[in-house]
Amino acid sequence: MGESSAERRASLRSRFEAAGRVLGARVIVDDGEEWRVDDGTIEVGLGYFAARGHPDAEAEALALLELWGVVREARIDPIRVRRRRSIAAAHPELEPLLAALDRMQAASGLLTALPAVHGSVAAAVRRSVPPDVRSWPRHLQWVVLVLTLQLAPDGRPRVAPEVQAVADTAFGPGDAARAGEVLRVAVAPRSGRSSLQRLERGLALTLEPYRRLLELDQHDTGLAVAGGETDPAADDPLDTSAAPLGTGADATDESEEPDEDAVPDAGDSASSTVPENLFAAAHSGFLDRVLATPIPAHGALVSAVLADATQLEAEAGDADRVAGGTGRDAIALAEYRRRTVDRSEAIDRMRAVWQDVIAERTAPRRAASRNPDADGEELHTEALARAVAEVRAGAPRPAAFRRRSRVPRRTERPGNTDYVLAVDRSGSMWGRPAEAAADAALIMLEGLAGAQRDIEHAERTAGESLELGIRTALIAFDAIALLVKPLAGALTDQARLALQAEIRSPAGGTNDAAALLLAGRLFGIDAGSPETHPPGSGEAGDGIARRRIVIVVSDGDSNDPGAADERIRALRAAGIEVFGIGIAADELVRRYAPTSIGVADAGELPAAVQSLIERSVSGLRVD
Structure with missing residues (x-):
């Protein structure tokens, strides 16, 4: 005996109410074609799929698919x-x-x-x-x-x-x-x-x-x-x-x-x-x-769900902060991700800096084969003696020619590169400068981590190594230097949490000398003894030659300018490029010259870091 209309409606209501509980919203089902979101209620029109030839069971499954995919995705x-x-x-x-x-x-x-x-x-x-x-x-x-x-x-x-x-x-x-x-x-x-x-x-x-x-x-x-x-x-x-x-x-x-x-x-x-x-x-x-x-991905319904989800996240975050609950890491990551979304254009610009290098390395060029062939486009002069011997031996098709083939292009542009960003978090960085520094670090680390993923994808597509790789590290310094993110290509949630917590917590003095010492040690160098690493070799502990770049961001004078000067010289003597970005800090710009730039306002800091990375890739001087 078939299911009655009333039974079917009750079953439908039960299934979609259960879906609503998963979504955190009230779901109402009718036989119309329209879908709407109104004050936390989602109205589902099964008639949308029925009008396209789907029987009841399929229409219900497709409706659940829409709720589970588009709506739930927008919320979580x-x-x-x-x-x-x-x-x-x-x-x-x-x-x-x-x-x-x-x-x-x-x-x-x-x-x-x-x-x-x-x-x-x-x-x-x-x-x-x-x-x-x-x-x-x-x-x-x-x-x-x-x-x-x-x-x-x-x-x-x-x-x-x-x-x-x-x-x-x-x-x-x-x-x-x-x-x-x-x-x-x-x-x-x-x-x-x-x-x-x-x-x-x-x-x-x-x-x-x-x-x-x-x-x-x-x-x-x-x-x-x-x-x-x-x-x-x-x-x-x-x-x-x-x-x-x-x-x-x-x-x-x-x-x-x-x-x-x-x-x-x-x-x-x-x-x-x-x-x-x-x-x-x-x-x-x-x-x-x-x-x-x-529910098209760009439609008003998804926008409404996104707005509702953002509000729910904010309310949940506020409640958890007040309660002092155990979900602080999740709250911090949610806040970090909101900041990432807000700065996605800048992150994408940072990521795009390496696209030309990747494109050059993957673009094929025409080259002559090293192996002789019976057919080809030009004589293989090194194989002529062998070809003559083959002719005299009666070989009908001697291998005497070269073929032209397409091989990956190699360029003089930068290859494997390590970036270490050292950010001042002294007391003078409180407020807007700390926020700008955190933004600059977020944009740089997320953008370059994305560029590393681009490189790995290009290598998988090409089926060979491009001899190209990007690693990043982050140091926060006040009276002491703290390693926030170790030197690696990936950016983990643990590093994101540390960035969120450390860069925006100013305290203490401005010991850029300690930051430079720690940066040198990441490269296996004692900044006071450059002989521990041959100058200019750029070879990491894994035997891969890398270009090494240190960027120091600060808004004030050094606690120990003599020690800072000594360590800048030691790093440069070891072949490491050291750059300085001063926020209304002429003394820092002079100390890190000629590879230093100054910004008058903290809000210019993310753009300054972007410009410096672009110049490091293009080979231009920073002065």
Whole structure:
């Protein structure tokens, strides 16, 4: 005997009320198509999915998926949502891939919590995807293939040979089970891995094939990326400071004849639309058919949830502070992350400083092979004697030529680089200077940690080492020097907490000599005895040659200028570059000359650090 309408409604109400408790909001369900957020209440319209051909069970599963993914994500990890928005704004052509990753992450979390809805989610995916998508633009075929491999591998569609080829390269030839498992592991909720990190992992697996197929589609339509070639900085779209890929978001593949399974276009007016708008029309039709959502990632509903989440976090933080509870680390990290979001543009600019270096190292050049070949473009003079011997021996095809091949480019630009930032936290830094110093440290450390991730991603893509790496350390000093972050490429939450606590806690004197001594010891150098490290060798304990840079930020005179001068000379004699940034401090600028700069106001400090890093990479002098 089937379930009655009343029973179904009661069951529905129970399930969505339970989802609301997880979300911390009241959820109301009706049969309409509209979704709204009003004073902490989320109104869910199941009719949105029913109108798109999904039966009750699938509509309910998709609604739960929206709540679990978009709404819950905005509440528990607003940084991921804001960063996802910034990626889409900088690279609009990536919206189909980003939307698929949104769905994949949401499904992974939902199915971990509610495995019983797996069948309904898989059925909804299969219903949204036709069995043969070869008439679609190839980059959209890739998105569909990735989505179905994770959520409904038995329903994966037929795709073009080029799409299958990139899938075989990414996941292994014809191994759908392995591909699905790789994708599931990449985006699955896991202790110690944030939602943003899971988005980055998903992009690392899927972005390069998407871009390659997008370029093929652009080539077929005669469209080119703005500026002539794809911006290498776009390899990792989390670098939102990079230029957009260009017309990729606004082009389409006109080579296929439309059919009943074709991605819907912009309507009757599409034929009169300029070519740059055709991909946008294809993307819009694709999203509406395959990844239809009542809550677009950039929509007002998510903005309302984000605003509500920020308020809840603030209230919870205030209550915990008053109570003196045990959640202080979580509160401090939440505050740090809010500061990170507010300063995301500056962080992205800092991260982008190294993009040109990465691009130069990954850009291939034409070079002659060292091995002789029977065919080629020029004679291999070193192999002529061997070729003559082969001819006399009767070899029909002697190896006498060179082939031209593409090899990675090596440049004279900086390679492995270590940065140590030493920040004054003496009593005179209280208030605005301490806040500016904390901002400068946050921007530098987050930006350069992001640049290190960019390097690692480029190395994985190239399949070889770029001989490039960035490590950072942070020292806070007053009467003594304290190591806040050890010298490493990664930036851990422990280091973030220490930064948050130490830089903004001024006290004591201005002992920059102690900070310089500690900086030297991070490089294995006693700043009073440069002979302990050969001058200019720049070789770390692991045998890797590195450029070493120390940046000292202060607003006052040194407690012991003689000792500071001696240690500056010792570090420079050991090949370490020492820079000073003085906040209305002429004496510091003179002491660290010629590699010093002064700022009149503490608010200029983050920009000054940015400028100094840029100059260190470009090789310009700081004077």
